[in-house]
Amino acid sequence: MAATLPMTATATGDYRRRNARRLKLVLFGLVALAVALALDVSIGPGNLPLGDVLRTLVDPQSATPRLSVIVWDLRLPIALMALAVGAMLGLSGAGMQTILANPLADPFTLGVSAAATVGASVAIVLGWSVVPGAGPFIVTVNAFVFALAASLVLFFMTKLRGVSAETMILVGIALLFTCNAITALLQYRSNEVQLTQIVFWTLGSLARASWEKVGVAALLIALALPFFLMRGWALTALRLGDERAESLGVRVDRLRLEILIATSLLAAVSVSFVGGIGFIGLVGPHIARLLVGEDQRFFLPVATIASAVLLSLASTVSKVITPGVIYPIGIITALIGVPFFISLVMSIRGRGV
């Protein structure tokens, strides 16, 4: 026995080394986050020298009023919004993929984003507010309520027949098509101005960023990430299948409901703030899976960070394609995301899953 002990000591050693490497990746991700943010703030219309921008960030008092306004009121909220929305979509997608055991699940593919678009369209075309007195926030509030409603429909329809991962995916797809049809119906009876607004909404754009929204998003992430991590072991157990997880003492139905509500909230807030930004919630978690595997203690934070970095980079790209023009970021993520989505589908088929 003594002779073979070093072998198992190696197994623990391997485990520790793997953990150390995964922890390093989390730290590296945080550095990448800072770099992406600096890049995003530095680039944009106005041709400001990099040094001036960074100095304005570090020491706002020294800047000219014009510089201060551009950096602090225009660029920084957008850049931070990119990070926050990326993080929310990434965490939301990662959670959905874990509870549905499907790497193609995210707020976009499950119809939550489409439902938010319906809510926004109802506000734009019909002027109806779901919550009375929403005032200038009518579009955002409607989008939020509809997105949340979609998640609840998703849950309760599957609850009727027992929460199996397959039924949830199918109901999500049905929801997606229904919402798209309703949006199309509203577009058909809208005038030109309204149509432009809906299209702008559908594309997703960080131009709607504000410091208040950044604050709300940051708070939500600060609450949601620990909420997910507290369930880290149980979520990892879920990856071994419902039955094994139950044997291990996990209350599978309750866990799935908790995570579904949390992911819906994240998705609903991000979509209601910036419109439908697709594929980030799909690509970020996939990168995380490749980097750190499926131990949810590392997978969830890395998926969150990777998605934030991706959206931040997409935000930068949206500004450099045509100097002076900022494209809606949803177009950029879709252009990058679709080929990726297809390769993901192909690789899954190749693995025979």
Next chain:
Amino acid sequence: MALLIRDLDFRYGATPVLQRLGTEALPRGELAALVGPNGSGKSTLFRCAAGLLRPERGTVALDGHDLSELSQRERARKVFYLAQDTGARVALSVFDIILLARKSLHRGYALAASPADTHAVEAVIEELGLAPFASRDIATLSGGQRQLAAIGQALVREPDVLLLDEPTSALDVRRQLDVMATIREATRRRDIVTVVAIHDLSLAARFADRVLVMNSGRIAQAGAPAEVLAHEAVSETYAVGVHLEHSARGTLLVEPYIQVH
């Protein structure tokens, strides 16, 4: 000190699966083999005993205490049910999943594994000879290796009752013997109740201290392997003839054959 199941009734919709199912007391330190045709309700019995399904009536008691009075977590601590492998392809190592089985015992949210936890995992890896592939992803393992890793998940939790559904189905001849011997050894050393659902009657006869024959939701016969397997209940249950023979090495061999009338 034993596991005792009494009067279990369970139905899926309108289909009765368990009907007044009861067992004799299954003592600690003994390995029981549960045999019976496909669809006779073996897995359902296990799920009811583990508390994953709620029987309409009847009790499952361990050492005289009704298990239904425990919370799901407490019950999962005492009774571990290992279902047949579903082949989930997941990027987790053998070490990861065994540690996971250990960590999910505890309430509380410590993300890091304590030295006591990793030590327990190491001990099980040693016990089952998993060391050569302990750091590999389970998605890359053979069916047999996965099955061994799953048994590692069961043992690391140190349950009082171990319910194993077909633990040898994906194993080669040598590993079948190894795994059954390991399970029997662990049962004795840890003084736990182990029930193994198994199709191979010879393997059951060889390793089990007692055999339970299940037919249509009931235990048709139970007792020492040589007596039970010789009983007509076995041939009735499977609709086969059964020939028993001791090999030159003294092992009880069971030869089922199809009767021609």
